[in-house]
Amino acid sequence: MSVIETAGLTRSFGPVHALRGLDLQIPAGTICALLGPTGQHAAVDDNLTGRDNLFILGLMHHLGRKGARRRAGELLERFDLAAAADRPVKTWSGGMRRRLDLIASLVVDPPVLFLDEPTTGLDIRSRSEIWSTARELANNGSTILLTTQYLDEADALADEVVIIDSGRTVAEGSPEQLKDRIGTRVDVVVADPADLPGAASALARWATAEPALDRDTRRVSAAVPAGALTLPELVRHLDRAGVAVVDVGIRRPTLDEVFLGLTTGPTVKDAA
Numbered sequence: 354m355s356v357i358e359t360a361g362l363t364r365s366f367g368p369v370h371a372l373r374g375l376d377l378q379i380p381a382g383t384i385c386a387l388l389g390p391t392g393q394h395a396a397v398d399d400n401l402t403g404r405d406n407l408f409i410l411g412l413m414h415h416l417g418r419k420g421a422r423r424r425a426g427e428l429l430e431r432f433d434l435a436a437a438a439d440r441p442v443k444t445w446s447g448g449m450r451r452r453l454d455l456i457a458s459l460v461v462d463p464p465v466l467f468l469d470e471p472t473t474g475l476d477i478r479s480r481s482e483i484w485s486t487a488r489e490l491a492n493n494g495s496t497i498l499l500t501t502q503y504l505d506e507a508d509a510l511a512d513e514v515v516i517i518d519s520g521r522t523v524a525e526g527s528p529e530q531l532k533d534r535i536g537t538r539v540d541v542v543v544a545d546p547a548d549l550p551g552a553a554s555a556l557a558r559w560a561t562a563e564p565a566l567d568r569d570t571r572r573v574s575a576a577v578p579a580g581a582l583t584l585p586e587l588v589r590h591l592d593r594a595g596v597a598v599v600d601v602g603i604r605r606p607t608l609d610e611v612f613l614g615l616t617t618g619p620t621v622k623d624a625a
Contacts, residue, residue, distance in 0.1 A: 399443035403434055403453050406442065410460045421460075428456045432486060448479020455486055466490060468499045472506065484509065504608035514608075518616040532606050533579055535614040536561055539587065541573045542600040549573055555594045571599075576606070576614070 397406045404425050411421025429438045432452055437445055442453065451471060458466060468487065472480040487510060491497055501507060507514060508528050515525040524531055539559075541552045552573040553564040559582050564575035584603050591598055606614075 397442055397450065397453050397457060399450075400441055402439050403429060403442055403445070404438040406453065407457060407460060410457055414461045416460070424460055428459060432456050446479065448475055448482050451475060451479065451483060452486060455483065459490070464494070465496045465498070468497060470500050470502060473502065480506075504612060508608045516612065516615050524615050528608055528611075531608070531611045531615075535606050535611055536576045536578045537580070537582070538604050538606045538610065539575050539577055539582065540600070540602045540604070541587075541591065541596075541598055543571050543573070544597040544599050546571050548596045551594050551596045552591065552598070555591050555596060558590070576610075 397403075401409070407425035407428055408421050411424050412418065414421075416424055426435075426438075429435045434449060434453060434456075437449060442450055445453070455468070455471060471487075472483050475483065484506070487497060487499070499507075499510070511528055513525070513527055514531055516523050516531070524534060526534075539556060541556065543549055543552050546568055549566050549568065549571065553566055553575075556564045556573060556575040556577075559577040560575035561578060562576055564573050566573055582603065584601065587603065588598075588601055591601070
């Protein structure tokens with residue numbers, strides 16, 4: 354299951370059957386052995402090397418010295434960290450440290466992995482590396498539950514999303530199915546700001562809600578039902594209305610727009 358909340362987004366991808374049919378009344382230790390949590394902040398020891406961090410975790414998981422050393426080497430090689438393995442983690446880049454934190458949860462290769470905002474604060478390249486790692490884990494059979502503030506991240510990775518607003522489920526489905534819920538987005542940039550009302554009036558014929566005007570960018574945006582309008586039809590209608598435009602586009606909505614369109618936002622009490 355994948356979830357978007359007003360405070361963030363939780364989503365999963367990969368096989369979702371890892372715990373299906375499992376009796377949750379069995380000892381908690383049995384359940385915990387199937388889970389691999391990765392927190393929002395790196396939990397590795399900066400003063401140890403990457404290899405030593407994984408080796409110690411292997412010992413804690415009762416792999417034995419030989420097994421722990423072998424598993425550490427396998428993970429460092431698999432996730433392209435072998436070259437830096439014997440340097441103190443404090444000398445690593447933020448993205449490398451985040452990857453180490455992620456693979457630290459894989460010492461015993463859990464079938465279900467929880468990732469809490471793993472790309473927060475990372476640069477574009479490091480973020481891309483975490484995405485690749487997450488995809489590889491899913492492709493290799495892990496079920497992943499991810500919490501993130503970046504909805505483009507969910508759009509790129511999620512199989513299924515559940516939107517929750519004020520503790521209530523308001524929508525669920527794949528990213529594409531959710532985008533269909535709010536229809537197609539139409540953007541019109543006019544040549545003269547004085548034409549903004551005319552462009553908005555022209556779009557109102559198809560819009561499912563009042564078009565939004567941005568005077569700074571001379572842009573009018575509106576949501577219309579999917580397939581209700583073609584680009585040539587829109588251009589002809591604007592021309593008949595006497596609206597001079599410099600750009601016209603019809604596009605799929607982003608998940609940010611889906612989220613904003615399907616939720617009410619935090620209350621004053623929530624903000625406090």
